Amino acid sequence: MKSLTLSYTSATVRDLNDIREFLDYAVVTLGGDEDIAGDLVLAVNEAVTNTLLHGYGEATPGPVVVGVEADGGDLRVRLIDDAPRFDPTSVPPPDINRPLEERPLGGLGVHMMRQLTDELVYHLTDEGRNELLFIKRGALANV
Amino acid sequence: MKSLTLSYTSATVRDLNDIREFLDYAVVTLGGDEDIAGDLVLAVNEAVTNTLLHGYGEATPGPVVVGVEADGGDLRVRLIDDAPRFDPTSVPPPDINRPLEERPLGGLGVHMMRQLTDELVYHLTDEGRNELLFIKRGALANV
Amino acid sequence: MEITFWQETSGKPVTILQVRGDLTANEPLEGEARKAFAGGARDMVLDLSHTPYISSAGLRAIHTIYMLLRSADPVDESSAVRDIARGTYKSPHLKLVKPSKNGLKALTTAGYDIFLELHNSLPEAVASFG
Amino acid sequence: MEITFWQETSGKPVTILQVRGDLTANEPLEGEARKAFAGGARDMVLDLSHTPYISSAGLRAIHTIYMLLRSADPVDESSAVRDIARGTYKSPHLKLVKPSKNGLKALTTAGYDIFLELHNSLPEAVASFG
Numbered sequence A, B: 001m002k003s004l005t006l007s008y009t010s011a012t013v014r015d016l017n018d019i020r021e022f023l024d025y026a027v028v029t030l031g032g033d034e035d036i037a038g039d040l041v042l043a044v045n046e047a048v049t050n051t052l053l054h055g056y057g058e059a060t061p062g063p064v065v066v067g068v069e070a071d072g073g074d075l076r077v078r079l080i081d082d083a084p085r086f087d088p089t090s091v092p093p094p095d096i097n098r099p100l101e102e103r104p105l106g107g108l109g110v111h112m113m114r115q116l117t118d119e120l121v122y123h124l125t126d127e128g129r130n131e132l133l134f135i136k137r138g139a140l141a142n143v
Numbered sequence C, D: 001m002e003i004t005f006w007q008e009t010s011g012k013p014v015t016i017l018q019v020r021g022d023l024t025a026n027e028p029l030e031g032e033a034r035k036a037f038a039g040g041a042r043d044m045v046l047d048l049s050h051t052p053y054i055s056s057a058g059l060r061a062i063h064t065i066y067m068l069l070r071s072a073d074p075v076d077e078s079s080a081v082r083d084i085a086r087g088t089y090k091s092p093h094l095k096l097v098k099p100s101k102n103g104l105k106a107l108t109t110a111g112y113d114i115f116l117e118l119h120n121s122l123p124e125a126v127a128s129f130g
Ligand SMILES: Nc1ncnc2c1ncn2[C@@H]1O[C@H](COP(=O)(O)OP(=O)(O)O)[C@@H](O)[C@H]1O
Pocket: A046, A050, A051, A052, A054, A055, A083, A086, A088, A091, A106, A107, A108, A109, A110, A111, C056
């Protein structure tokens, strides 16, 4: 197994740009293509944004670890934070078949995380940290 | 503190290319310039090569972790492996003022590690792993 | 992200909002759109052809602009309801110029491509207002 | 890494060994040099101008080639000893074309730049054999 990790002891929204660039670099380095990279950048950016804005609160920086792992043919992104416990997979999906005038503003971040990955797995680590796994199956089939 | 890490459960010399590219990317992402990146790529490449060839032995892949950390103005690369205990800082320096005909072949890797960093620190971790720190002081002064 | 807006007045006056760079925050774009709206703009083209990346915050901005233009056209309300029921409704006051592949992913994932007209170029989008 | 070698025979025959790509292993370059040497080559230019990166294994190859050419010139031995003592000796049979900044770092860190002639271009290096 090969993995690349980006860690912050105190990340803020100003770091999102670097996080997206890192994800793109890491996915391609591990053998994923630009399409897979694009999906994961979109999905993980939403999750990190939520951690920073909803989890820690906009004015409060906090630890963020983004790991990208090649495991067999699968590509996994592991996002770890120390914000209050929050399981995004418990957020009900929006109805995207309704016209815009009948929809609430926002509420699309978690939906994008789900749509752009094959599996989204949340778990609370033994140390009480939020750990979110974004899985792309067979993303490295040709490696 | 911000850090980037590349981990292998079983690295071989075929991974050296990726490791050099990662180092360059990580140093620049953390705010180091190309010159600092060049020094660290040269120095760390020598150490990883030694781990793979002398530590594990050419035919045996093994775990390698390369972490690049920004700490205040300093830039540190942390290299961790599970090869037999070996402290490169104990290797006596070659005499590079002697003409080539009077020198043994090789024996320049550790010298390069020393020359291209401000400090090279070895320590055996609690888990019995080799940990080598390459320190560049004030490398991030302008960040 | 950089946002520019200007008007095309050769036919029906159309305001063009052009985003350059990633659309990852809603405020700047919403702010520009509100300024244009306050200045009388009722038909807009959002040019995303120079936008490599759109996050959910960017989608929120698009949604907000859509609602803003929608609010100024009460006549439209009834025919809209009919077209929505038929599944043929597309916003008559907001048209988009297609973003890159990744930007498009964000729009389609949210289902926005079904309710907003997407054009391949800025002239095409402007001309579509007739 | 790709290694090409050819001869320039307009003046004194000079063999050019050109490395393209990172010089991170000693065997391939040593192998090519030995082949050229076996074919009679006694004066060589090692063109590193397309070599972004040189590791200690690359330095070892340069050292080996230097010793190989040195071994074939016993006449040279005595004047060499004198020049070495004076600090003015540079290998008469091996000249280098300068690598990039990073490649140069490896050479200077090892002190090779003191004992080997470095030229700015291939024609300059070839001409230096007179
Ligand atoms: N890390 C988090 N910590 C706490 N609450 C969160 C977190 N992430 C998301 N939420 C909650 O879930 C809701 C839905 O999130 P999301 O789908 O990303 O949409 P949005 O952020 O636009 O509201 C948020 O409005 C917020 O209330």
